[in-house]
Amino acid sequence: MNLNDEDRHILDELIKIGIPISEIRGREPEKDQVDFYKLRARIYNAPLCVMETEDPTALGAMILAGTYLRNFRDIEEGVQKTVKRRQVIQPETNRISTFEDRYRIYKEIYLSCRHLYGQMK
Numbered sequence: 001m002n003l004n005d006e007d008r009h010i011l012d013e014l015i016k017i018g019i020p021i022s023e024i025r026g027r028e029p030e031k032d033q034v035d036f037y038k039l040r041a042r043i044y045n046a047p048l049c050v051m052e053t054e055d056p057t058a059l060g061a062m063i064l065a066g067t068y069l070r071n072f073r074d075i076e077e078g079v080q081k082t083v084k085r086r087q088v089i090q091p092e093t094n095r096i097s098t099f100e101d102r103y104r105i106y107k108e109i110y111l112s113c114r115h116l117y118g119q120m121k
Contacts, residue, residue, distance in 0.1 A: 004043045005106040023047040041091040043099050052084040
């Protein structure tokens, strides 16, 4: 189990409650992280958009604040006006099944151990 499995689980839960996920967004990878970004796209089974920003978290906060202050009609408009894509890394479809099998095992482990998390307080 790793952080990517947990992230994937969160994405699946968001999709279950009706929040569409069309791509994952992140900042420019370091030269030695390009393969890691390709791996993440496969694990998430979603395109990974590399944005032209040093701090995607701050950009997201700015979009939310701008929406609240009515500078944007909604979050989607804020994204359209501020997010600039540098590159989109598509998941390699011929290798996704390996990660889907692994993720299925992660979910089984997570569901069988979930009741133990309360004991870690």
